[in-house]
Amino acid sequence: MTAVVALGGNALMRPGQRGTAAEQRANLREACEALRPLLAEDELVITHGNGPQVGNELLRHERAADEAPPLPLYLAVAQTQAEIGALIESELAPVAGRPVACLLTHVVVDEDDPAFAEPTKPVGPFYDEARAHELERERGWRIVHDSGRGWRRVVPSPLPLEVVELESIRSLLGGGAIVVACGGGGIPVARRDGRLAGLDAVIDKDRASSLLARELDADRLVILTEVPAVYRDFGTDSQQELRELGVEEAGALVPELAAGSMRPKIEAAIEFVRSTGHEALITSPAALDAALEGEGGTLITA
């Protein structure tokens, strides 16, 4: 069996936390415990988000900009792969019972992806108006006004097309390691004349996880998030937990779901199920054990 498990932001940072190493390790200790039922999988890849971490990193680049050159966004994404990968490795290794390997992962996108014409994903700190215009001029950034909170950079979130290090992930899995890969959706790159060119963009981590699971022909894609399942009419009195969805039903549900939240997860699951015929599971770390026994979570099936 091969499984790809995507860790949601909550596995790393909780509301009200700032993202210290100690906080992230404590959260990951819980998340890694919850992964126990999957650790017996023959081949296991763990992916993860990086939203708050890359936000903190971009803030660091900005605040030290007069003294240390700010790195481009794609390298900030790389930095968070290592930060979070090291934290995952330290907490997963004791429960894994086998090697854990964190691989720097690049994901190819299309520079003609329409996302590049219309950047929408806010990243990094807020700026005042003067600094915002300065950054637009100096660095060619697209900066938008976020009412009440100041000015903020927006970047494209293009579709992931290819995991560059796929063969290396296979080698590591073949060697018996649990692999941490595609952190933060992967480092976005374009192929230009045989070279990988880093791009100022971010890739949705659930979409990247789905791509990786398809490329590996995984038997299972597990997307872990804050809630134990997908709900119809979420947050209302009539909210209804959805335990199993055929891929067509799931597709019909998409327009009802919150754009930045459950929707990309369902879309990622649908893509995986359509492409492989295998099942995708959406649940929380706490509900994972029961969900694997068919007693919780939302299963999306062919």
Add this chain to the structure above:
Amino acid sequence: MTAVVALGGNALMRPGQRGTAAEQRANLREACEALRPLLAEDELVITHGNGPQVGNELLRHERAADEAPPLPLYLAVAQTQAEIGALIESELAPVAGRPVACLLTHVVVDEDDPAFAEPTKPVGPFYDEARAHELERERGWRIVHDSGRGWRRVVPSPLPLEVVELESIRSLLGGGAIVVACGGGGIPVARRDGRLAGLDAVIDKDRASSLLARELDADRLVILTEVPAVYRDFGTDSQQELRELGVEEAGALVPELAAGSMRPKIEAAIEFVRSTGHEALITSPAALDAALEGEGGTLITA
């Protein structure tokens, strides 16, 4: 044939440079071109330093400390493995002709290493006296006065004992990838109750490279630095290039060499040659091609 090649700081950053991504890529483009004669090796691992990069990163952590929690030193080392690894991957892939894989690497040290009792390695920015004392109190740092330039944190530089991800490096090599590993000497960790605990320390990258080369039983350790060879009486009128040194001769030379510069390279080479009976080469990227033909560089032999 298996080779471990350690890239010196010069391959990444030159005197007067600040460490922008563009500068580092341009430098690496040259260094990767110079590696061509080694790219035909069956198994090739590339290691690298991270001195200026980790300095920049610690500065970023410090300058944003009021807004984003500073990460511990071991995670800053991890961050530089990803930053530099991504840059190496982008410049090496076009010349490599096969996959390049950058693996997050932890290196075990002994918490009873005498280095912990006497931290000597300066890292990060300079502080004024008030801030220095504050950091000593708040974070338990050891901070020393550096005459004329202010106050600076010092950390231990313990001996590397074990590359945690050795089996994963073997898997990647077995799969045909060129592996980038042990960046910045590796993320220093201790084993505590089966867990990896990150430590506020740095590991000499040449020593870590030598350890990895020994653990892989590599056929060759190549240490690339700024000068084409090792010299006796370096920088004097009578400086003499040393082309081949037996391991005993090399050992006798150690006390003559600059402590922070050529000495750890020779020591790393000696350890490798003593342990494996194979040869170590110390040269510059520009002289590598000739050195591999026996027409330059310093070869240390059993």
